[in-house]
Amino acid sequence: MSGDRRIPVEAPAPAGEPRRIGVALAGASGRVGRAFAALLAARTDALRTRGLELPLVGVARSRGWRWDAAGLAHSGPHDGFAGAAAGSIAGFLERARAHDGPLVLVDCTASEDVAAASPALLADGIAVVTANKLGSAGTLARWRELHANATAGAAPYRHSATVGAGMPVLATVRRLRRRGERVRTLRAVLSGSLSAVLSAVQDGAAFSDAVADARARGCTEPHPGDDLSGEDVARKLLIVLREGGLPVERAQLRVEPLVPAGLLRERDPEAFLRALPSFDDAWRARAEDAARSGRRLAFVAEFDGTLARAEVRALPESDTLATLRPGENRVELTTDVHDTVPLAISGPGAGPEVTAANVLSDLLDVARGAWGARYDAEGGVSRAASA
Ligand SMILES: NC(=O)c1ccc[n+]([C@@H]2O[C@H](COP(=O)([O-])OP(=O)(O)OC[C@H]3O[C@@H](n4cnc5c(N)ncnc54)[C@H](OP(=O)(O)O)[C@@H]3O)[C@@H](O)[C@H]2O)c1
The missing domain is CATH 3.40.50.720 (NAD(P)-binding Rossmann-like Domain)
Incomplete structure (x- = not known):
């Protein structure tokens, strides 16, 4: 040799x-x-x-x-x-x-x-x-x-x-766009904090404790209301779609917040956290309903080719977006080339x-x-x- x-x-x-x-x-x-x-x-x-x-x-x-x-x-x-x-x-x-x-x-x-x-x-x-x-x-x-x-x-x-x-989402979309490939549809879990909160609630934690815990671990925005409003996901969805070449304005996205709009106006994070226990029962009931029909709750961002939205969905347990670990994010894209099996990127979606x-x-x-x-x-x- x-x-x-x-x-x-x-x-x-x-x-x-x-x-x-x-x-x-x-x-x-x-x-x-x-x-x-x-x-x-x-x-x-x-x-x-x-x-x-x-x-x-x-x-x-x-x-x-x-x-x-x-x-x-x-x-x-x-x-x-x-x-x-x-x-x-x-x-x-x-x-x-x-x-x-x-x-x-x-x-x-x-x-x-x-x-x-x-x-x-x-x-x-x-x-x-x-x-x-x-x-x-x-x-x-x-x-x-x-x-x-x-x-x-x-x-x-x-x-x-x-x-x-830490995931290469935008780098991937940029590469697709550079080679002239259109993003046709997108389905994603884009919030590490919301997936951690919904996971914990489905594992029996109180909603308010789950939010406080995610914040203590540095996994929420400085004000957790920016996550629970769905605005953080809306922003990410806007950025991905724009990076994919779609000229989208915020007003074109439909976004479902996890707490009422009145509470979201509270800009003191500590006062905001103190008000959350009043939603614990409603979230417990929603998680139990989903579990009874073999489903899991996830905050899903979606672009179906025409409309873009972000909302809590009860997904079948076998759905790839329902099996994520706490804090995990996943983006699934179909494009001109990836038209039957989506191109998927997953990993931790939050953390300093x-x-x-x-x-x-x-x-x-x-x-x-x-x-x-x-x-x-x-x-x-x-x-x-x-x-
Ligand atoms: N944490 C995550 O997992 C994560 C993930 C992806 C993206 N991000 C983004 O990363 C950024 C930072 O997040 P973080 O979790 O590190 O937040 P953070 O711990 O609250 O830190 C915010 C930093 O910004 C400074 N700051 C706040 N308001 C300011 C202002 N008006 N002018 C100048 N500086 C100001 C703060 O200074 P003081 O200490 O003086 O207040 C602090 O240094 C956010 O945009 C967040 O969306 C975070």
Whole structure:
């Protein structure tokens, strides 16, 4: 036998200086933001050996921010706000615009302010990687502006973590679309928190306890009403359909909330949780009814080719969407090619670590792609100079 067939454990390091791209993290004190910062820190050495340096140059939370173009210490940005300038996120975004060199804004907030500022940042050549659905699930006009400005500023916009947390849902839909394949229908469980809550209720837990437990495990939105309203699923459904090329507005989706609209107006999360026990009996009865007819409750998002809706359904126990584990999400798509057996993607649909991992994947796509290479080729010149 000739030749050495052993597979090297480490790829050889690329020659030359590593490509250096600054990372500005909004939402650094949150669950996803902390998990992302920890993951980035854990990958720093491995990335450097692969020719990539991604220093965390700015961190922000709702009440303040820090910036150091040389790179902030990676260890726990949530603890590192002591020296932070008290100030608004607007000040942080202004500082980001003044940064000299390539920059990616990583948005791990649920802030409308950051979402609203993203089109202008993209137009200014700052790449945006986001877990925040308020950008791409806003109006269709905002969706178009995000994508048009990303093209105009030649800066990528990536939002993989907005749907399915760590699952490659949007990446798959983007690939289908790129090869000219239409999404004909979609059936999905898109909420890890709602599937965890409905599973627990069907296993005998009180509805209110199931919601409180999902929140304590970091599996709900900061305000659990945003899950129970069905709005979080509506946003994900909008994003997937738009990514598939369908120009859908929120008003075209029919969405059934899990609690009455009156309670959803309570914006204090603690007061909201205190009101939930009054719905325990109704949910227990609904779960028992379903079980008597051999069915399981699931919050299903569906596009049947014409109409899109999201609602609780009692599915036969054999249905693929009824057999998911707590917190699991699944998306089933039929397309021009996948017309009899659907293309299915499943995995954990919530949780800070899997979400942060998808954010990191987007960041690496951006940094290694044409945008990152442009800066590399230009030797890290300022955006203003390269525009
Ligand atoms: N958790 C998940 O499993 C998951 C999965 C997929 C997507 N996501 C998305 O990821 C984002 C973050 O979720 P999370 O669970 O990490 O939330 P979180 O723990 O509540 O963290 C929110 C972060 O955003 C900051 N923030 C809040 N309002 C702000 C404002 N107006 N301006 C600037 N910063 C603001 C908070 O700062 P303070 O600490 O100062 O309040 C905190 O750093 C959300 O958009 C969520 O939908 C989450």
